[in-house]
Amino acid sequence: TETINGYECDKYIFVDNGTQLITEWVSTSLGFPIKMINHSSNNSVEIKSIKEGALNSALFELPSGYSTMQTGRTPKSATSQKEPTQTQAVQKECTRPQNTQFQEFRVDGKGRETDVSSIEKTVNPDEKLVIRITADCPVRPESKGKVSLYQDGYKKVQEMQFTLKNGESKTWELPAEKQVKYTIFGVYGTGRIMVSMHQVKLEAKQKVALAKEMKQKSAKQESTPSLSKLRRSPSSFSTLLHNAERSYSNGDTASAVLDLRKAILSVWDSVPLKVVNAVLVKDTGTYTPKPDNVYKPGEPIYIHCEILGHKLKRVGNVYHVGLGADFVVMSEDSTELGGKENVLTIEKSTPLPNTEFYIDLRYTISGLAGGTYKIKTTIHDRNSSKSATLLTPIKIEE
Numbered sequence: 001t002e003t004i005n006g007y008e009c010d011k012y013i014f015v016d017n018g019t020q021l022i023t024e025w026v027s028t029s030l031g032f033p034i035k036m037i038n039h040s041s042n043n044s045v046e047i048k049s050i051k052e053g054a055l056n057s058a059l060f061e062l063p064s065g066y067s068t069m070q071t072g073r074t075p076k077s078a079t080s081q082k083e084p085t086q087t088q089a090v091q092k093e094c095t096r097p098q099n100t101q102f103q104e105f106r107v108d109g110k111g112r113e114t115d116v117s118s119i120e121k122t123v124n125p126d127e128k129l130v131i132r133i134t135a136d137c138p139v140r141p142e143s144k145g146k147v148s149l150y151q152d153g154y155k156k157v158q159e160m161q162f163t164l165k166n167g168e169s170k171t172w173e174l175p176a177e178k179q180v181k182y183t184i185f186g187v188y189g190t191g192r193i194m195v196s197m198h199q200v201k202l203e204a205k206q207k208v209a210l211a212k213e214m215k216q217k218s219a220k221q222e223s224t225p226s227l228s229k230l231r232r233s234p235s236s237f238s239t240l241l242h243n244a245e246r247s248y249s250n251g252d253t254a255s256a257v258l259d260l261r262k263a264i265l266s267v268w269d270s271v272p273l274k275v276v277n278a279v280l281v282k283d284t285g286t287y288t289p290k291p292d293n294v295y296k297p298g299e300p301i302y303i304h305c306e307i308l309g310h311k312l313k314r315v316g317n318v319y320h321v322g323l324g325a326d327f328v329v330m331s332e333d334s335t336e337l338g339g340k341e342n343v344l345t346i347e348k349s350t351p352l353p354n355t356e357f358y359i360d361l362r363y364t365i366s367g368l369a370g371g372t373y374k375i376k377t378t379i380h381d382r383n384s385s386k387s388a389t390l391l392t393p394i395k396i397e398e
Helices: 086-093 204-223 237-249 253-270
Strands: 002-004 007-016 019-027 033-038 043-046 100-108 116-122 128-135 142-151 155-165 169-174 182-188 192-200 274-281 301-308 313-315 318-331 336-350 357-363 371-381 387-396
Touching: 002 019, 007 033, 100 116, 100 182, 128 142, 128 155, 128 182, 142 192, 155 169, 155 237, 182 192, 237 253, 274 387, 301 371, 301 387, 318 357, 336 357, 357 371
Parallel strands: none
Antiparallel strands: 002 007, 007 019, 007 116, 019 033, 033 043, 100 192, 116 182, 128 169, 128 192, 142 155, 142 182, 274 301, 301 357, 313 318, 318 336, 318 371, 371 387
């Protein structure tokens, strides 16, 4: 929540494929936007003077000649008991014990089916959190969305997906041990949900016990080495991708890039060794691409390529990369004509894990008659059992 012109507001950000479209600040007391920014047109609207007061009752009088129309629904009998609305039902079921803090609000979807309209709320990480959502959409029979939970520093700890028909509810109870500080409620398309949250305050003894437990967990995490030196315990690939997407949606592209790096490192050891983006170049100074693969006898052959999946061997605070290469020249029908082992040896050490690694190969082959050939290069990872093969067709002029 943010305060705009004296009114406490919920901030809504509408995103399409990672691009921010509109940001709204909706007053929690008035239920009306106090400020709105259209990012695509760079236009903004802000209400700076608001006068609250009673309206003239004449404004609500029906005009003369007014008549009712049947909409097709079966009317309830006059003696039937009026059923509570879904909003009233939520309020009734979510009682407020004396030792709890309570929040209640609505999340309206205002986008396409793939768009997520979301609202963020801050909670006390040292107290038990109970979340209850109820589908309450006037334009569709069900609402889909997700509830994302974050610790301090926006480290995602849990995400719950939901699909609820109108009137259906779902409840989650989250212990204080999860240390949830931020909650984000998202709704797809034009769905709508009512949300109620209450937190149970801990007694003094419970707070002391929780603080002791969290301190022990923190000490254990600090003693466990992680792949990167980014001062965060390893997280799952999907969680880090969600974090990156969230940072990008909020305009924090630097944090998005850092989360993407962490996501890559979380799966790096499972990536097979692979040679990608290989290209013939005229030289290794300007890396000008060679327009063809035709060479004169004895002319140097330069290949520039990227290595993917190499082992990052950590020794102390240093990461080591070790690669070697063999090659074989083959005829057009894959008959081996000759070759050499260990034509290339690379040993490199860096203080941070380096997943972007490029190598340059230079071959000078003599004694070949004019014709079509293939150079088979095998890259070996010296820090693991991984290997990869690159096949490069060439043509020697007559």
